Amino acid sequence: MQVSCAFPTALSTPDDIAVAEELGYERAWIYDTPQQSPDVWMTLALAAQRTERIGLGPGVLVPSLRHPMVNAAGTATLAALAPGRVAVAFGTGFTGRRAMGHGAITWSFMDAYIRAYRALLAGEVIEWEGARMRMLHPDGHAPARPVEVPVLVGALGPKGNKVANELGDGLFVTLQQPDFMTEYSWVPYLAWGTVLDDDEPQDSDHARVAAGPGWALAYHGAYEFAGADAVRELPGGAAWMDVVERTSPDERHLAVHAGHCVELNEADRAAWDAGGHVMVRDATLSGTRDEVRRRLAELGARGVTEIVYQPCGPDTRSELARFHEAAAGVES
Incomplete structure (x- = not known):
C-alpha cells in the first residue's frame, strides 16, 4: 500500500x-x-x-x-x-x-x-x-x-x-x-487520526488536537447528509446540536464547518466534552501502532491501494513521522 x-x-x-x-x-x-x-x-x-x-x-x-x-x-x-x-x-x-x-x-x-x-x-x-x-x-x-x-x-x-x-x-x-x-x-x-502511545487514553490532549478534527467529521457529515436527528443519535450529538442551533438557519453552515479538518469548533468541543470522544477509534484511523497497522491491512483487503493521511495539530512533522512509521510495509 x-x-x-x-x-x-x-x-x-x-x-x-x-x-x-x-x-x-x-x-x-x-x-x-x-x-x-x-x-x-x-x-x-x-x-x-x-x-x-x-x-x-x-x-x-x-x-x-x-x-x-x-x-x-x-x-x-x-x-x-x-x-x-x-x-x-x-x-x-x-x-x-x-x-x-x-x-x-x-x-x-x-x-x-x-x-x-x-x-x-x-x-x-x-x-x-x-x-x-x-x-x-x-x-x-x-x-x-x-x-x-x-x-x-x-x-x-x-x-x-x-x-x-x-x-x-x-x-x-x-x-x-x-x-x-x-x-x-x-x-x-x-x-x-493519530498514532497513540500504547498506554495513551483516546481522550488525551494529544488525541483531541491530532485526531479531533477528523473525528468531528462524523458530526459534520451526519448533519449535512442525514440531518439534526442523526447527529443527536451520536455520543455528544445533543451538545453539538445545541451549539449549532444558536446560529440562524441561513448561516448555520458557517457554524458547522468552522475549523473543518483543522481544529475543533465550538460545537465540536461541546460534543467532545459531552463524551463524544468515545468514537475516536471508530470515526478516525486512530489507535496504537499495531492497531493502525491492522486497520490499514483491512482497508487494503477492501480495495484501498493508497492511504492518504491528513495530520492535524501543532506538530505536523511528528504526526507525519508517527503515521509513516506505523504504515510502512503494510501490504494492500
Whole structure:
C-alpha cells in the first residue's frame, strides 16, 4: 500500500509537503476549499519548487469553483513545474460547497466538466457555455498539448461510480468505503487520526488536537447528509446540536464547518466534552501502532491501494513521522 498525505491548504503547506517528501510519503494531496484556504494552484506551485520527488495534486477540485479552462491551465502549469509528478482528483464538493451554503454539484455536471477539462488538456476544441474554445498557450506559456495527467474521481454511489469508470484513472474515496472500490486499480483513501502511545487514553490532549478534527467529521457529515436527528443519535450529538442551533438557519453552515479538518469548533468541543470522544477509534484511523497497522491491512483487503493521511495539530512533522512509521510495509 502506498502511503501518501493530505493537507487542508494553508500558508505552511508547501513546507509541510517538503517535510512529507523527506519522510518518504508517496504523494501529497491538498484541498480546494477557498472559503478557508489559500489558492490550491498557487500552493501546489510553491510545493513543486520546494520538492523533487513527491507526487502533487489537488484532492479534490470542485468543478463549480472554476471554469474548466482555469483548471486546465492550472494543471498544465503544475505539470511544467513538476513533470511526471502530477495527478488531479475531482469531487462534488463537501467543504468546498457546503461550507458556503450550497449542496453538492450534480453528477451530470461533473461528467460534462471532466470531459471538457480532459479535452482541453488534449488540445481539442470544446464547447462550454455556448462558446467554442481551446487552449491557445504558445511555447513557453504551458507545455505542448496533449498534457497528460491522471484524473481521479471522488465517488461513493452508483452515479459517481459510472463517471469514475468512464472518465477516471482511479477512484478517490473518503468517509465511506463503497463496495465498488475493488473495480479500480488505483484507490486513494483519505483518512484522519493519530498514532497513540500504547498506554495513551483516546481522550488525551494529544488525541483531541491530532485526531479531533477528523473525528468531528462524523458530526459534520451526519448533519449535512442525514440531518439534526442523526447527529443527536451520536455520543455528544445533543451538545453539538445545541451549539449549532444558536446560529440562524441561513448561516448555520458557517457554524458547522468552522475549523473543518483543522481544529475543533465550538460545537465540536461541546460534543467532545459531552463524551463524544468515545468514537475516536471508530470515526478516525486512530489507535496504537499495531492497531493502525491492522486497520490499514483491512482497508487494503477492501480495495484501498493508497492511504492518504491528513495530520492535524501543532506538530505536523511528528504526526507525519508517527503515521509513516506505523504504515510502512503494510501490504494492500
